[in-house]
Amino acid sequence: MENVFIMDHPLIQHKISLIRDKSTGTNEFRKLIEEIAVLMGFEALRDLPLEEVDVETPIEKCKSPVIAGKKLAVVPVLRAGLGMVNGITTLVPSAKIGHIGLYRDPETHEPHEYYCKLPDPIEQRQIVLVDPMLATGGSAVAAVDFIKQHGGKKIKCMFVIAAPEGLKRLREAHPDVQIYVGHVDRGLNENAYICPGLGDAGDRIFGTR
Numbered sequence: 001m002e003n004v005f006i007m008d009h010p011l012i013q014h015k016i017s018l019i020r021d022k023s024t025g026t027n028e029f030r031k032l033i034e035e036i037a038v039l040m041g042f043e044a045l046r047d048l049p050l051e052e053v054d055v056e057t058p059i060e061k062c063k064s065p066v067i068a069g070k071k072l073a074v075v076p077v078l079r080a081g082l083g084m085v086n087g088i089t090t091l092v093p094s095a096k097i098g099h100i101g102l103y104r105d106p107e108t109h110e111p112h113e114y115y116c117k118l119p120d121p122i123e124q125r126q127i128v129l130v131d132p133m134l135a136t137g138g139s140a141v142a143a144v145d146f147i148k149q150h151g152g153k154k155i156k157c158m159f160v161i162a163a164p165e166g167l168k169r170l171r172e173a174h175p176d177v178q179i180y181v182g183h184v185d186r187g188l189n190e191n192a193y194i195c196p197g198l199g200d201a202g203d204r205i206f207g208t209r
C-alpha cells in the first residue's frame with residue numbers, strides 16, 4: 001500500500017502492548033503515548049527538507065544542514081490526539097500547533113466538529129495530524145477535509161492503532177496523504193471500537209469515564 005507506512009520498530013510494538021493492557025493506568029498510558037509519538041515522529045519526519053547554512057565551529061567555518069521552510073504544524077484531533085503533541089514537539093520544538101475538535105456520535109459513529117483552528121499560513125507548512133486511533137476513519141477523513149478546505153497541502157497522518165476499515169476509507173478519500181501507523185488491528189466491533197485495540201483512547205489519556 002503506497003502512502004501507508006507501518007512502523008513496526010520493536011520499541012513501538014513493545015510500548016503498544018503496554019498501552020493495550022487494561023491495567024495500565026492514566027499516568028503510564030499518557031507517558032507511553034507520548035513516547036510512541038516520538039518514535040513514530042522520528043521516522044515519519046525523515047523526509048523533511050533541509051537547507052545549508054553557514055556555521056562557525058570552534059575550528060573553522062562550514063556549511064551545515066538545518067530544517068528548511070515554514071515551521072511544521074502539528075494538528076491533534078481532540079481530545080485523544082493531544083496525548084501525542086508533546087512527542088512531536090520533543091523532536092521539533094519550534095512546531096506550531098493547530099487543533100481540530102471532533103467527537104464521534106455514539107449512535108451513528110459519525111464525527112461532529114466542535115472546534116478548529118490552524119496556524120497560518122497553513123498552505124506553506126508540513127502538517128502532521130495526530131490521533132492515537134483510526135477506527136471507521138470518519139474523524140480522520142473529516143479532519144483532513146477541514147485542513148484541505150483551509151489550504152493545507154502537505155499532510156502526514158499518524159495513528160498508533162488503525163483498523164483496516166479506517167485505513168481503507170482514509171486512503172480512498174485522501175490518496176495524496178501519507179499515513180503512518182504503529183499497528184493495524186483485526187477490525188471493528190459492533191460499536192465501531194477497534195479489536196483488540198486499547199479501548200477509548202481519550203478516556204484512557206484523560207482518566208475520564
Ligand code: PRP
Binds near residue numbers: 081102131135138
Ligand atoms: C476517538 C479517536 C478518534 C476517533 C476515531 O475519538 O481519538 O478521533 O475516535 O474513530 P473513527 O475513526 O471511527 O472516527 P472520540 O470521538 O472518542 O473523541 P475523544 O478523543 O474526545 O474521546
Ligand code: URA
Binds near residue numbers: 192195202
Ligand atoms: N476511538 C477510540 O478511542 N477507540 C476505538 O477503539 C475506536 C474509536
